[in-house]
Amino acid sequence: MRTKQIDKSPARLDFIQSASGLILALFMWGHMFFVSTILLGKDVMYQVTLFFEGYYFFAESYPLIVTIIAGTVFVIFILHAGVAMRKFPSSYKQYKILKNHIETFKHADTKLWFWQIFTGFAMFFLGSVHLYIIMTNSTEIGPYASADRVVSEWMWPLYILLLLAVELHGSIGLYRLCLKWGWFEGKDAKTSRVKLRQAKYAITIFFLTLGFLTLAAYIKIGLEHQDRAGERYHIEKTVVQGVKS
Ligand code: HEM
Incomplete structure (x- = not known):
C-alpha cells in the first residue's frame, strides 16, 4: 500500500520566514544603536564607522x-520578502474580504497583521533603495558623509517613511513570532499575550524615539x-593616510 507523503514545504517556508525575520529584526536593533551613536557626538560615530571598516x-x-x-543583509531581506509574499492578498477580492473581516471582528491581532503586510509592502521599495545605496x-559613511546624504542628497523623506515602516514591522513581527512559537508563554497564555503586547508597544516607542532623534541629529x-x-x-589623533569618513 502506498503511503501518502505529507507536503512539508509550507512548514519549511514558515520556518524560513520566521528565521529570516528574526535575524533582520535583531540586526535592526543593532543597526539603530550604531547609527544613533551620532547622538553621542561626531567622534563616536566616526569611531563606529572605522570599527565596521x-x-x-x-x-x-x-x-x-x-x-x-x-549585501548579505540584502540577500536575507529579499529572501524574507520572497517567502512573505505568499501571505499577501493576491487580488482585490481577497483584499476586500480581509478588510471586511477586520472591520467586522475588530480583532486587535488581525489588525496588527494588516499593518505588517502594509509596512512590509512599503519596505520592498524603501528598504531596497537604502540597502543598494549603502x-x-x-x-561614504561617517558623521559628515551620512549627514550630507540625509540633507544634501535628499534621503531624509525616505528615512522618515522607512523608519516608521521598519519599526512597526519589526516589533509587530517579533510579537507575532513570540505568539507563533510560544516564546515567553509562561503558564497563562492570555496574560503573557497582554504582556507581550505591552512590550511590543514599548519597543516601538523606544526605537521610534531613538530613530527620530538620530535623524534630527x-x-x-x-x-x-x-x-x-x-x-x-x-579626528586629528586617529587619522592616518587612507582613512576617510
Ligand atoms: C548592513 C546593512 C546596513 C547598513 C550598513 C546601514 C547603514 C546605515 C547608515 C550609515 C545610516 C545613517 C544615514 C546614512 O548614512 O545614510 C542608516 C540609516 C538608516 N537605516 Fe540603515 N543600514 C543598513 C541596513 C538597513 C536596513 C535593512 C534597514 C531597514 C529595512 C535600514 C533602515 C535605516 C533607517 C530607517 C535609517 C534612518 C535612521 C535614522 O536616521 O534614525 N538600514 N543606515
Whole structure:
C-alpha cells in the first residue's frame, strides 16, 4: 500500500520566514544603536564607522567589509520578502474580504497583521533603495558623509517613511513570532499575550524615539555642513593616510 507523503514545504517556508525575520529584526536593533551613536557626538560615530571598516583590526580602512555586510543583509531581506509574499492578498477580492473581516471582528491581532503586510509592502521599495545605496557607497559613511546624504542628497523623506515602516514591522513581527512559537508563554497564555503586547508597544516607542532623534541629529549636521557637502570628517589623533569618513 502506498503511503501518502505529507507536503512539508509550507512548514519549511514558515520556518524560513520566521528565521529570516528574526535575524533582520535583531540586526535592526543593532543597526539603530550604531547609527544613533551620532547622538553621542561626531567622534563616536566616526569611531563606529572605522570599527565596521575593520580599521581597529587591520590598521587600515576596508569599506568593502561594509559592502559585504550590506549585501548579505540584502540577500536575507529579499529572501524574507520572497517567502512573505505568499501571505499577501493576491487580488482585490481577497483584499476586500480581509478588510471586511477586520472591520467586522475588530480583532486587535488581525489588525496588527494588516499593518505588517502594509509596512512590509512599503519596505520592498524603501528598504531596497537604502540597502543598494549603502552597498554601493560604503566609502561614504561617517558623521559628515551620512549627514550630507540625509540633507544634501535628499534621503531624509525616505528615512522618515522607512523608519516608521521598519519599526512597526519589526516589533509587530517579533510579537507575532513570540505568539507563533510560544516564546515567553509562561503558564497563562492570555496574560503573557497582554504582556507581550505591552512590550511590543514599548519597543516601538523606544526605537521610534531613538530613530527620530538620530535623524534630527543628522539633519542638523547636514544643514550646518551644506555649504561644504562632500568634505570628509577627521579626528586629528586617529587619522592616518587612507582613512576617510
Ligand atoms: C548592513 C546593512 C546596513 C547598513 C550598513 C546601514 C547603514 C546605515 C547608515 C550609515 C545610516 C545613517 C544615514 C546614512 O548614512 O545614510 C542608516 C540609516 C538608516 N537605516 Fe540603515 N543600514 C543598513 C541596513 C538597513 C536596513 C535593512 C534597514 C531597514 C529595512 C535600514 C533602515 C535605516 C533607517 C530607517 C535609517 C534612518 C535612521 C535614522 O536616521 O534614525 N538600514 N543606515
